[in-house]
Amino acid sequence: MLTSVFYPEKEDWQKLVSRPHLDYGYLDALMKEIFTEVEAKGDEALCTYSQRFDGNVPAQFKVSDDEMLKSGDGLSASLKSAIDTAIGTITRFHTLKMVEDEVIETMPGVRCQRRRVPINRVGLYIPGGSAPLFSTVLMLAIPAKLAGCKEIILCSPPSADGVLPEVIRYAAKICGITQVFQIGGAQAIAAMAIGTASIPAVDKIYGPGNQFVTAAKVMASNYFCSIDMIAGPSELLVIADETAVPAFVASDLLSQAEHGSDSQVLLLTDSITMADSVKKEVIKQLMELPRAEIASKALTNSRIIILKDIETALEFSNNYSPEHLILAVENAKGWALKVMNAGSVFIGNYSPESAGDYASGTNHTLPTGGFARSSSGITTESFMKTITFQELTAEGLLSLAPTIEEMAKTEQLDGHKNAVALRVKYLNKILTKGS
Amino acid sequence: MLTSVFYPEKEDWQKLVSRPHLDYGYLDALMKEIFTEVEAKGDEALCTYSQRFDGNVPAQFKVSDDEMLKSGDGLSASLKSAIDTAIGTITRFHTLKMVEDEVIETMPGVRCQRRRVPINRVGLYIPGGSAPLFSTVLMLAIPAKLAGCKEIILCSPPSADGVLPEVIRYAAKICGITQVFQIGGAQAIAAMAIGTASIPAVDKIYGPGNQFVTAAKVMASNYFCSIDMIAGPSELLVIADETAVPAFVASDLLSQAEHGSDSQVLLLTDSITMADSVKKEVIKQLMELPRAEIASKALTNSRIIILKDIETALEFSNNYSPEHLILAVENAKGWALKVMNAGSVFIGNYSPESAGDYASGTNHTLPTGGFARSSSGITTESFMKTITFQELTAEGLLSLAPTIEEMAKTEQLDGHKNAVALRVKYLNKILTKGS
Numbered sequence: 102m103l104t105s106v107f108y109p110e111k112e113d114w115q116k117l118v119s120r121p122h123l124d125y126g127y128l129d130a131l132m133k134e135i136f137t138e139v140e141a142k143g144d145e146a147l148c149t150y151s152q153r154f155d156g157n158v159p160a161q162f163k164v165s166d167d168e169m170l171k172s173g174d175g176l177s178a179s180l181k182s183a184i185d186t187a188i189g190t191i192t193r194f195h196t197l198k199m200v201e202d203e204v205i206e207t208m209p210g211v212r213c214q215r216r217r218v219p220i221n222r223v224g225l226y227i228p229g230g231s232a233p234l235f236s237t238v239l240m241l242a243i244p245a246k247l248a249g250c251k252e253i254i255l256c257s258p259p260s261a262d263g264v265l266p267e268v269i270r271y272a273a274k275i276c277g278i279t280q281v282f283q284i285g286g287a288q289a290i291a292a293m294a295i296g297t298a299s300i301p302a303v304d305k306i307y308g309p310g311n312q313f314v315t316a317a318k319v320m321a322s323n324y325f326c327s328i329d330m331i332a333g334p335s336e337l338l339v340i341a342d343e344t345a346v347p348a349f350v351a352s353d354l355l356s357q358a359e360h361g362s363d364s365q366v367l368l369l370t371d372s373i374t375m376a377d378s379v380k381k382e383v384i385k386q387l388m389e390l391p392r393a394e395i396a397s398k399a400l401t402n403s404r405i406i407i408l409k410d411i412e413t414a415l416e417f418s419n420n421y422s423p424e425h426l427i428l429a430v431e432n433a434k435g436w437a438l439k440v441m442n443a444g445s446v447f448i449g450n451y452s453p454e455s456a457g458d459y460a461s462g463t464n465h466t467l468p469t470g471g472f473a474r475s476s477s478g479i480t481t482e483s484f485m486k487t488i489t490f491q492e493l494t495a496e497g498l499l500s501l502a503p504t505i506e507e508m509a510k511t512e513q514l515d516g517h518k519n520a521v522a523l524r525v526k527y528l529n530k531i532l533t534k535g536s
Numbered sequence: 537m538l539t540s541v542f543y544p545e546k547e548d549w550q551k552l553v554s555r556p557h558l559d560y561g562y563l564d565a566l567m568k569e570i571f572t573e574v575e576a577k578g579d580e581a582l583c584t585y586s587q588r589f590d591g592n593v594p595a596q597f598k599v600s601d602d603e604m605l606k607s608g609d610g611l612s613a614s615l616k617s618a619i620d621t622a623i624g625t626i627t628r629f630h631t632l633k634m635v636e637d638e639v640i641e642t643m644p645g646v647r648c649q650r651r652r653v654p655i656n657r658v659g660l661y662i663p664g665g666s667a668p669l670f671s672t673v674l675m676l677a678i679p680a681k682l683a684g685c686k687e688i689i690l691c692s693p694p695s696a697d698g699v700l701p702e703v704i705r706y707a708a709k710i711c712g713i714t715q716v717f718q719i720g721g722a723q724a725i726a727a728m729a730i731g732t733a734s735i736p737a738v739d740k741i742y743g744p745g746n747q748f749v750t751a752a753k754v755m756a757s758n759y760f761c762s763i764d765m766i767a768g769p770s771e772l773l774v775i776a777d778e779t780a781v782p783a784f785v786a787s788d789l790l791s792q793a794e795h796g797s798d799s800q801v802l803l804l805t806d807s808i809t810m811a812d813s814v815k816k817e818v819i820k821q822l823m824e825l826p827r828a829e830i831a832s833k834a835l836t837n838s839r840i841i842i843l844k845d846i847e848t849a850l851e852f853s854n855n856y857s858p859e860h861l862i863l864a865v866e867n868a869k870g871w872a873l874k875v876m877n878a879g880s881v882f883i884g885n886y887s888p889e890s891a892g893d894y895a896s897g898t899n900h901t902l903p904t905g906g907f908a909r910s911s912s913g914i915t916t917e918s919f920m921k922t923i924t925f926q927e928l929t930a931e932g933l934l935s936l937a938p939t940i941e942e943m944a945k946t947e948q949l950d951g952h953k954n955a956v957a958l959r960v961k962y963l964n965k966i967l968t969k970g971s
Contacts, residue, residue, distance in 0.1 A: 129564065180943075186939040189643075190643055191642075194642050207624075207626075207628045207896060208621075208625055211897065215915075221877070221909065232947045233946070233947065235946070323557050325768075325907055327907060327910035352954050352955040353955050355951045360949075390951055396951065437925055441653055441656065442653075444924075445926070448925060448926065453955040457926055458940075459939065459940045459952075460943065461642060461648055461936065462640070462642030462648045463924040463925075471760040475921060486909075486911050488912070489879075490872055490883060491882055491897070491898050492882075495886050497886065498888075501895050503614075504622055504894065505618075505890055507615055507617075507618035508895065511667070511670070512668065513666060513827075515825055516791040516792075516831065517794070517890035519790070519825070520784070520788050520791045520889065523787050524886060527783075
């Protein structure tokens with residue numbers, strides 16, 4: 102558990118923390134079946150699969166207006182107040198500054214423009230499981246609303262009692278979700294990608310899930326439905342020097358480890374004393390955790406790595422590209438400027454990962470598996486797209502014409518050339534007449 | 537060829553212009569083989585597949601510095617000047633306004649920030665085929681460079697003579713691409729996703745390609761390498777009223793149709809006269825095109841649709857979400873404001889699609905297949921990602937603590953709660969001591 106590695110050579114870094122390839126190929130046949138059936142039979146297929154995979158079919162998939170209205174009555178005032186606070190911080194962080202549509206004249210008479218437009222119809226998926234992950238409702242619905250999406254639907258599997266946990270319904274309600282459906286799994290994703298009588302088709306699907314949900318999200322692309330990201334197991338990397346507090350670091354490592362037995366947590370430090378103290382603290386704190394079994398399993402995938410200095414630790418971290426990065430070091434803010442690859446960064450001893458998971462305001466839907474090298478967590482822009490526009494005046498076209506014609510000719514696309522040549526001929530005729 | 541449809545009912549719209557699902561499943565086994573072999577055998581596997589699929593293996597994959605240096609010597613002054621002009625407009629449109637890293641205090645003592653960071657290593661793919669598509673080199677390399685990517689590599693298959701067309705090498709050189717490799721197909725994508733002795737691994741792969749290339753790009757995700765988009769056949773929708781010039785509209789439809797036999801072009805109009813005139817012009821112009829055979833095939837997938845007014849045509853277009861949209865109507869600029877789903881929009885009679893394909897300045901790598909509902913064409917931001925940061929002061933943590941603890945408790949994540957509770961206890965001890 103939580104093996105220590107001392108001063109590894111740079112060429113061994115990757116091996117030390119390698120992640121397994123994703124491979125949903127073994128689910129392809131099943132996914133194809135589900136999507137084909139949902140396309141052919143609609144709601145009937147959803148009932149079949151809900152029965153088969155979840156063992157129950159709700160009386161209706163859509164949560165009724167009445168049920169939505171009552172949602173929250175059974176929740177404590179303190180929980181509602183916590184949700185309010187989190188909505189406040191998340192909203193403040195995700196509010197976009199109004200960006201004016203600026204026209205750029207790329208040449209005289211050639212006016213180009215970009216316009217940001219909300220995605221019309223979006224679908225949010227919230228996994229079920231032991232506890233209701235209502236925080237993810239906030240993390241997806243708030244930016245969707247801020248972006249201006251018109252239709253925001255949510256699918257989540259009902260509990261064993263056949264209904265959706267009240268806190269999920271309540272969070273959906275106060276975040277302004279249009280319709281809530283109690284259905285989970287690959288069939289929920291297929292429904293949102295294709296559309297059925299009960300569940301409308303959407304343009305993009307967001308949210309975490311198990312391997313079935315993830316495989317279904319990948320399949321959704323074949324139906325021209327976009328997805329937010331392909332999510333793997335959750336990760337945390339902590340960089341700590343001797344100024345860190347071992348108990349804090351241990352609690353952060355464990356908070357990530359309790360997510361799932363496939364989570365990976367890493368501690369990088371330049372201090373052997375710190376490495377030892379954190380290890381002792383982890384063992385001590387682990388025993389008190391209800392989810393100790395899950396966390397212990399995750400710790401077997403995890404490492405304490407001792408490196409010669411914090412500079413080297415930063416380099417290691419940028420190579421690894423963790424989903425979450427905690428900087429528990431002196432001058433943490435200065436080191437933060439050197440972070441090139443990470444989903445979200447927590448600066449200093451009083452910024453635990455759980456602050457970002459719930460309420461600092463940043464989004465907790467983040468790239469895993471090294472995808473942080475190339476992609477971002479969810480932002481309000483994730484719920485928008487940009488459309489480009491161009492308007493050429495007669496003069497603009499005449500001055501660009503030789504360029505376009507020359508390039509089209511070289512690419513052997515005469516039709517492209519012709520579309521310009523015709524217009525030039527026409528304009529020259531007018532201009533000659535005019536003179 | 538180019539069937540006309542009169543005043544279809546709204547519920548029939550989708551059927552009328554339906555796109556086939558994407559399905560690369562039949563290539564899965566081959567893709568898995570190629571990726572596994574490239575991972576195990578590196579360059580040796582690249583040679584095997586280049587021999588098998590392309591019938592030739594270049595002496596070395598990397599284009600030598602000497603060859604790069606000489607690239608352009610054999611090109612005409614007019615072509616070089618056209619490329620210069622296009623680089624100018626594309627650069628002007630893709631230059632980002634400097635956005636300051638703004639710190640948002642989401643609560644007193646809770647400071648959050650977003651930072652845009654270039655993707656470090658990117659790989660561009662340029663397909664081979666009958667003509668060298670050097671314009672796509674500009675469309676990908678210019679925003680990559682503007683974004684600040686450090687390593688920009690390019691893969692493109694050599695011509696039958698075993699070398700990469702000079703204009704591709706020249707475009708790569710003047711756009712500042714780091715290394716150019718003469719290799720194509722799925723093996724080139726696998727090489728960039730995994731890395732070999734010759735070809736470095738990248739974080740994200742961009743660019744169009746045939747079904748093998750596209751299937752390989754989908755597979756790259758399993759190796760945590762991102763891709764720009766899943767591209768289907770190219771599309772153009774023209775909305776024309778009686779103010780349009782039939783010869784222009786016909787030339788635009790044909791310029792799109794000549795791209796490939798699976799291209800789809802649509803004309804929406806409220807004028808039966810216009811529909812007839814355009815049809816006649818298409819037949820006339822088609823006969824003069826070198827790629828008439830390809831274009832004719834594309835026209836069989838295509839439609840002229842007569843609708844009652846331009847408002848309805850806009851609604852049809854927003855439902856369809858074309859890659860390219862031409863507005864050849866009165867007050868085209870006003871109608872442009874109603875475009876909600878499209879890749880790129882061409883306003884008025886003097887804005888042919890080929891202007892955007894080459895030189896107006898907008899990007900020509902655009903979402904197809906209806907993906908324009910949810911995604912954008914290539915922008916400079918496509919070569920960047922955002923990292924979020926948060927720094928809580930002791931006070932910030934103390935004021936957020938009840939919120940985080942309440943939410944973590946409800947989600948049954950005690951480790952998350954503990955990471956905060958420990959810090960609160962510690963701080964209270966200090967504060968008590970201090971008083």
